[in-house]
Amino acid sequence: MNKTILHIDMNAYFASVEQACNPALRGKPIAVCGEIAKGSKYPRTIITTSSYEARALGVKGIMSIPEAKAVCPGLILVAGNMDKYIDVSLKIQKILLSFTDTVEVFSIDECFMDVTDILKFHGDAKTIAKEIKTRIKSELGLMCSVGIAPNKLLAKLGSDMKKPDGLTEIKEEDIPSVLENLPIEDLCGIGSHLQEKLNRLGIKTAKGLGDASINLLTNRFGFIGYALKQMGQGIDHSPVKLYNAHDAVKSVGHSHTLTQDTWDLDVVKAYMLMLCEKVGTRLRQYKMAGKTVSLVVRYADFETYGRQKSLGEYIKTGNEIYNAAFSLWKEKFKFDKAVRLLGVSISNLMPDDGQQYLMENMRKQLVITKTVDEINTKYGEFTVKPSAVITAEKFGILNRCGIMSKRLIK
Ligand SMILES: [Mg+2]
Structure with a gap:
């Protein structure tokens, strides 16, 4: 049976939570970083997230603080507070769980949902996604991007396609054109090491990976070769786990x-x-x-x-x-x-x-x-x-x- 999966990905999560909690930070270039010791100019860690305002001024994810300050002198540094982010994360999960129990927490700011069984109550997946976005915005003051697709792999790809505040649906018939020129590293699960190895085999796009010979892939990567080929074809059979599954x-x-x-x-x-x-x-x-x-x-x-x-x-x-x-x-x-x-x-x-x-x-x-x-x-x-x-x-x-x-x- 065809499934309908959503992937909800919060936008600039830590920075957005800080801006939602503190009106003085809204609309400003801010960066969340480690704690700042009394008397020292900068914290001892790198930036974990920057606001979209800071990104527009050239601040990037993994810059050191002095680098970020050099490109954006007006950057406001905020000491991160993991407890607060977990707290808000639990509130987001609560909103998702009001739709269905099939919510899998993927990271502190990402969840998968299998909405196949509740489509009939809402009309279609886009209506559900819009309602989720509206509730997260109105109740928590945060934006997210949502991907809708027949499986987790493609739903995650979809949520990545438009940020911030995106809503992207990849339908069965769109899959070949989406994969055609997609860089392999955009597929969830292909990190930089794997990307390099695949690139060395001449495989650069998802389609290239899907078309690659299974012998080549299994010779090089063992049994993982099968999974890689499927990923290249946009196939993913992994289920969305139930929220209350004991290994949550x-x-x-x-x-x-x-x-x-x-x-x-x-x-x-x-x-x-x-x-x-x-x-x-x-x-x-x-x-x-x-x-x-x-x-x-x-x-x-x-x-x-x-x-x-x-x-x-x-x-x-x-x-x-x-x-x-x-x-x-x-x-x-x-x-x-x-x-x-x-x-x-x-x-x-x-x-x-x-x-x-x-x-x-x-x-x-x-x-x-x-x-x-x-x-x-x-x-x-x-x-x-x-x-x-x-x-x-x-x-x-x-x-x-x-x-x-x-x-x-x-
Ligand atoms: Mg995110």
């Missing part, structure tokens, strides 16, 4: 580059606890509990180590995650160099319906955590916080926009 979220993690490298164990501990609190909050939002905790440490010389441990039971509070992360730190990491970045994540997840928390003492801890969550949801993130989080804030780690976003977007 495989792990939950947070990491941050410190605003300055540190030798101070108290700062490391405070910072780690803050990350664990964030991971715990997110985990509970997903209604999950996890069993494997990972800690990543990057030192001042950029050497990076990751270690993990699996626990005998499922956990979900910031404190439990911190206990595991800090014991990893003590057991597996040396503090012989200054620390630049910390990351904490939890994996080996299972849906958590509260059943495994029947023991009274654990329940008490959860009641406290839940109350803290409720207060934070109502009055802003980290209104109530462990004392170590306050230390982390003093060190300039937390940024304050998260609170604003929650209030404005609600």
Whole structure:
């Protein structure tokens, strides 16, 4: 049976969220980047997203800050806030889920939807796409591009064709002309390495890939050769996964580059606890509990180590995650160099319906955590916080926009 798939791709996502939250930034060239340490001129990272106003003035995606400032002296730098972007992302997903459960989250700002079964309620796919665009615009103040096609590969291609605010439908009969001169690197899944290898075989367009001999492709790429040929022909049988499929979220993690490298164990501990609190909050939002905790440490010389441990039971509070992360730190990491970045994540997840928390003492801890969550949801993130989080804030780690976003977007 023919399917109708949508791909929803948010435009200049991080920058647009910042502009939606802060009217002072609207219509201005802005760039989202890492945090800016007190007293320093520029942050220590590159630009992650720039607004369309900045792009019009020559700012490009992966420029360093000094490069971007050189082409656009009036560029406004905004410290990124991943929590805020995840928060808005969940709100976008909520809008999509009001249409159908067949919503697959592809990245923080992209989703696939299979609307085949709901076409009859709306007339056609374009009507659904327009309604989604209108709701995302009116409820969240954000623009997106939507691709409509018979499969995921082509829907993604479609959403890429017009930005910002695009709506592109690729019908069955359009497929040959779309693929004819399409550079292979425009196909989702063909990265720069693969592109180079294919180019060396003389394959430059999707049509060229679709027409290539299967022997050539399998000799060069093994079994992937079959998939490549199909991609070149615009064929993709992969289904859009159900939103609630258990593998929707495989792990939950947070990491941050410190605003300055540190030798101070108290700062490391405070910072780690803050990350664990964030991971715990997110985990509970997903209604999950996890069993494997990972800690990543990057030192001042950029050497990076990751270690993990699996626990005998499922956990979900910031404190439990911190206990595991800090014991990893003590057991597996040396503090012989200054620390630049910390990351904490939890994996080996299972849906958590509260059943495994029947023991009274654990329940008490959860009641406290839940109350803290409720207060934070109502009055802003980290209104109530462990004392170590306050230390982390003093060190300039937390940024304050998260609170604003929650209030404005609600
Ligand atoms: Mg995007």
